[in-house]
Amino acid sequence: MGSRFCQIINNLNDWVGKIFGWLIIPLMLLVVFDVILRYIFNRPTIWVWDINVQLLGTLVVLGGGYALRHGAHIGVDALVGHLSPPKRAMVDLITSFFFFFGVGVLMWKATMDAIFSVQIKELYTSVFAPPIYPFKILMVLGILLLFLQGVVKFIQDLNLILKKESKNRQ
Amino acid sequence: MTIGSITIIIWSFLFLLMMTGFPVAFSMLSIAVVGYIVFVGPQALYTIFPIVFRNLTTDIYIAIPLFIFMAAVFQVSGVGDRLYETMYKWMAGLRGGLAIGTVAICTVVAAITGLGGTGTVTMGLLAYPEMRKRGYEKRMAIGCIPAGGALGPLIPPSIPMILVGNLSSVSVGKLFMAGILPGLICSLFFMLYIAIRCFLNPDLGPPLPREERANWKEKFISLRGVWAPILLILLVLGGIYSGACTPTEAGGIGAAGALICAAIYRNLNRENLRWAVITTMRVNAMVMWLVIGGASFSSLCGITGVTNFVRDILVGLPVGPMGVLLIMLLILFIMGMFIENASIIMICLPIMMPTALALGFDPLWFGLIFTMMVIIGMITPVFGYNLFYFKGLGHADVSMMDIYIAILPYIPLMLAALALCIIFPEIVLWIPNTMIK
Numbered sequence: 117m118g119s120r121f122c123q124i125i126n127n128l129n130d131w132v133g134k135i136f137g138w139l140i141i142p143l144m145l146l147v148v149f150d151v152i153l154r155y156i157f158n159r160p161t162i163w164v165w166d167i168n169v170q171l172l173g174t175l176v177v178l179g180g181g182y183a184l185r186h187g188a189h190i191g192v193d194a195l196v197g198h199l200s201p202p203k204r205a206m207v208d209l210i211t212s213f214f215f216f217f218g219v220g221v222l223m224w225k226a227t228m229d230a231i232f233s234v235q236i237k238e239l240y241t242s243v244f245a246p247p248i249y250p251f252k253i254l255m256v257l258g259i260l261l262l263f264l265q266g267v268v269k270f271i272q273d274l275n276l277i278l279k280k281e282s283k284n285r286q
Numbered sequence: 287m288t289i290g291s292i293t294i295i296i297w298s299f300l301f302l303l304m305m306t307g308f309p310v311a312f313s314m315l316s317i318a319v320v321g322y323i324v325f326v327g328p329q330a331l332y333t334i335f336p337i338v339f340r341n342l343t344t345d346i347y348i349a350i351p352l353f354i355f356m357a358a359v360f361q362v363s364g365v366g367d368r369l370y371e372t373m374y375k376w377m378a379g380l381r382g383g384l385a386i387g388t389v390a391i392c393t394v395v396a397a398i399t400g401l402g403g404t405g406t407v408t409m410g411l412l413a414y415p416e417m418r419k420r421g422y423e424k425r426m427a428i429g430c431i432p433a434g435g436a437l438g439p440l441i442p443p444s445i446p447m448i449l450v451g452n453l454s455s456v457s458v459g460k461l462f463m464a465g466i467l468p469g470l471i472c473s474l475f476f477m478l479y480i481a482i483r484c485f486l487n488p489d490l491g492p493p494l495p496r497e498e499r500a501n502w503k504e505k506f507i508s509l510r511g512v513w514a515p516i517l518l519i520l521l522v523l524g525g526i527y528s529g530a531c532t533p534t535e536a537g538g539i540g541a542a543g544a545l546i547c548a549a550i551y552r553n554l555n556r557e558n559l560r561w562a563v564i565t566t567m568r569v570n571a572m573v574m575w576l577v578i579g580g581a582s583f584s585s586l587c588g589i590t591g592v593t594n595f596v597r598d599i600l601v602g603l604p605v606g607p608m609g610v611l612l613i614m615l616l617i618l619f620i621m622g623m624f625i626e627n628a629s630i631i632m633i634c635l636p637i638m639m640p641t642a643l644a645l646g647f648d649p650l651w652f653g654l655i656f657t658m659m660v661i662i663g664m665i666t667p668v669f670g671y672n673l674f675y676f677k678g679l680g681h682a683d684v685s686m687m688d689i690y691i692a693i694l695p696y697i698p699l700m701l702a703a704l705a706l707c708i709i710f711p712e713i714v715l716w717i718p719n720t721m722i723k
Contacts, residue, residue, distance in 0.1 A: 137564050147539070176570065191313075192471070221314065
């Protein structure tokens with residue numbers, strides 16, 4: 117059930133993780149570049165850190181779904197670690213409502229903020245003051261990817277339980 | 287509703303949700319959202335997104351992906367292999383020498399990277415099979431590796447310290463420096479323990495037969511292997527200590543330095559770089575989503591008055607400041623058995639730091655003591671991250687129970703070092719107080 121959807125989202129998050137992960141390289145180069153300018157040319161920049169914080173934010177929001185896809189968001193397994201896969205899936209199915217609610221509210225609030233930001237063409241509060249609304253749109257997309265990956269997990273857990281039940285009935 | 291019952295409801299729901307194996311980051315985020323709606327009112331939800339946004343655009347957090355990237359590059363750079371060769375030539379002739387040397391290398395790796403996994407994985411792959419081949423007793427060969435790995439986040443740079451520093455408004459640079467001596471003391475304790483046990487019973491770690499040992503010429507030639515780590519340590523720690531750069535900048539410079547070392551050792555191929563990049567993406571997202579969840583949760587605790595309530599209870603306990611400190615450390619120790627370290631920081635520090643301040647403790651000192659206790663949680667069974675890292679290497683002769691038993695002696699050793707830091711705060715404060723800036 118929904119396997120086509122799961123496949124698309126899995127691939128999408130893998131693709132996003134693999135492409136946008138490379139942003140760590142420009143982040144590193146900008147940091148080094150700024151230090152060199154400051155010490156060797158005595159000309160610190162005002163814009164490097166405004167870019168850097170956006171690179172950090174991009175890495176985090178776009179990495180959220182990727183990390184969920186690969187089970188990297190750690191939980192406490194002491195109690196449920198020994199459950200059989202279908203039982204574990206049942207537990208995860210119940211707690212997933214917390215995920216959808218928490219991340220859903222965050223996505224809703226981020227969307228409201230992004231819409232407002234686009235309307236007023238918001239600038240970042242710094243000396244350089246770059247436009248910040250493209251980054252806020254990106255944040256909404258990142259949280260959406262995380263949410264969709266949660267839906268995939270939900271469908272997979274559901275399938276696991278249904279498969280078990282149909283096997284029991286045979 | 288009284289503040290007492292709100293506190294109980296919020297915290298028991300958080301722990302209940304966490305115990306189901308639901309990711310800690312999302313447990314905290316969703317409890318925060320639900321808590322805001324129930325206890326503050328739905329209109330207060332507008333505060334959630336600005337909290338997330340502010341945390342994602344914090345300068346000092348840029349250091350987190352940079353240091354993770356540096357550690358990942360280091361892991362594939364081949365620097366560890368060269369270091370191991372040097373150590374082998376110098377130490378293999380001693381009783382327990384390979385285990386002592388493994389701790390020594392972990393100490394050096396700890397001064398380059400800020401995660402517990404780097405030392406554990408690097409040495410777990412290199413040192414463990416070699417020690418077994420040379421007749422080391424299994425538990426002697428296992429224990430020193432996850433224990434040595436735990437030095438990683440204690441000796442700067444350190445990802446947990448970045449979290450602790452930013453959450454409690456303590457200078458991350460100073461916190462880094464505060465970790466140096468306690469880390470070295472732990473390292474020394476580990477080495478002494480191994481040396482004494484192997485001296486008393488050479489069967490635990492037999493020395494290499496005389497004819498197989500390296501001669502002095504070979505030993506000195508092998509010292510070529512140590513330039514790269516020394517350079518990286520000077521770049522990162524030297525830069526921070528001298529005040530030449532912030533911890534974030536040191537992360538960038540260190541990552542670039544690690545890439546250059548990898549290139550010189552001809553390990554900077556596309557596959558290694560791709561692995562380092564995607565590992566950074568995953569680990570950074572894990573840590574930073576914990577930051578997001580933790581920040582939302584602690585803002586709920588702040589706005590409902592839970593933070594102040596718990597702080598006042600802890601401060602009011604009739605056991606004196608030291609008694610309260612020990613109670614907090616005990617709580618951290620128990621949590622460390624079940625919960626991953628960055629999660630413990632995000633859950634506990636927002637309440638424990640105000641408590642420590644109210645008791646009149648130095649925030650830098652308490653920050654370090656707190657971090658140290660959380661790091662001990664990396665090697666305590668049942669859930670110690672370093673133990674799982676070691677198990678994950680897939681050595682066929684190692685069971686989880688072997689690791690649990692092998693690590694046991696190292697826990698009291700670290701606790702003893704922690705006790706020293708509590709009794710003599712100068713151990714913690716001396717280096718940061720001599721910093722130039």
